[in-house]
Amino acid sequence: MSDPLDTIAGWIAEHAAIPLLWHLGLMQWEDLAYGWALFAVYGAVQVALMYAICLPLERFFPIEHWPDHRVEWTDMFYTILARVGILPLFTFVLFFRVQAAFSGLLADHDLVAPTLERAIPALFGHPVPTFILYALILDFADYWRHRLSHRFRWWYALHALHHAQRQMTFWSDDRNHLLDDLIAALWFGVIALAIGVAPLQFPVLVLVLRFLESLSHANTRLSFGWLGDRLLISPRFHRAHHAIRAAGAKSCNYGAVFPFWDMLFGTADFTATPGMTGDPKADEALASGSYLAQQWAGLRGFLHALGVMEHSQ
């Protein structure tokens, strides 16, 4: 699977990104341009895979029926922006800089930046178990980030954007406020530095995980069965998190890929019957506004929760 995708990414780097950088006088970033091309190509495959698998599921085994699908276009825009577009490029440059500065600072004191493989040498040269361990740690961190984002009023004001969608589909995974994305990036950044994550080393596996996250938002009856639901998060499990009664501080099923953390910390609910989603308390602009209207409404709610801005009607 990886070779043809690498070839396409290479083609984009060679024929589009690198000539552009050359004309702009930015050739020092050519290595990063190739990394971005890889990211974008794998992102495009994620989107294509989502489309090919989730669309039939939503068509033939839906939970909800809607008269029109206009509000889904915004979610589609979020997805493209997050998986193929500008956001990964930005994260890349930033993370590259921060990681180099961090490992350099350690090196100046004769220390070496930590990695899981150095802590557990047996992992070395075994990409699949290495990746699974990295994924478990990051997923655990994400559980707590997500759970806390429901706990604090200012944070949930941003996260409400994700919950406001009443027509939740496989496109809804990436609908997040930019500030919420930034907090998540910093959160992951710190963990990633502590365990030495190397995302480009496992592009196919990252692709699979991102696909699962999209699938978990799909408007479909699909569950993975009694055991399967307890091993990987299914659409049924995550829909309970998006249920109207679960919006805000008293929610359940915070996990993204693995349900273990919810089971371990007592927040799992496998019994809920799949139904409608949304956050009735959220500003209507968060639900049905344009991309910019959603971002603005999220920012307003955030500032209001902090007491910086008065509530205006």
Next chain:
Amino acid sequence: MRWMTLSLVLFSVILFSLASTAARAQGLAFVIDSGAAAISVVDVASAREIRRVPVLREPHHMALTPDHRFLLIGDTAGNELIFLDPVSGGVARRIPMPDPYQLQFSPDGKTLVVTELARNRVDIYDAGSYHLRFRLALGSFPSHINFSPDSKTAFVTLQQSNQLVAIATGSGDVRWKIDIGDTPAGVLWLDGRVLVAVMGRDGLAVVNPANGAIERRVATGRGAHNLFLSPDGRTLYVANRVDGTIAVLDPKTLVVQREISLPGGPDDLDFAPDGKLWVTRRFAHSVAVLDPASGKYEIIEVGRSPHGIWLNTHDHLPRAVAGAPAGHS
């Protein structure tokens, strides 16, 4: 009788191991797959990848130790220096080292210069002990390295500062630093001059090593990235990243004699005993085995983003078993 059988067996075992060592000593190429966290070991004779040595994160370049015992591989994001057996390809040792991007030993074998591209340091180590003598912050994205033949000066390109710096290896002092053009990359001492491939432009800058004066510029192709002198000293090759070509130059006059089309982002190259060039193609996860006479090439698939390449077939290597010299044609 038993002794005779035993010695016969022993003798054949020794012969066999000698023969296999000789065979392997003739023919491995080491290709650093910077995007796959691995070293591809390629059998030169069959032009096929036979093994992949995993490393931690993101290796880019390598250097043979002056005693030819180890091939050193720098893992930048992994912050490690890996000691590889240049005959078998086995990993002998790894030591922590911050962000080793390019690494090169001085001609006298006493100094190792390592650039930390991502965090803007140039490190000067003792070649024998790997003890750090100087860590210098000279500019942004220090990259390629070369030396004066007397080993007293190291030349380093600063890719983001657009500069070339000359460093006294003994004291760590900067002799001079000049603006050289957009994104300078490969650097090579040639006949009393320093040649620099200027990747943001379309060719080489010729620099006077005494004072850093730029004497002339030579167009070779867009994105001139790195330059290599053939083992017989008669040909200079320049890999042009953006144009996807290898320019063939006369090293005396620096006149471009030919341009060979080689798409896929040509980067580093090494010379095989049969006169062919083994060129890494950064964007095409492969190595091109190029016949410079005909311009034709064959492709060997390797891992993602192959960068540094080195063949253990060079005839100055003492590890090549006597009686079976590698030799260049």
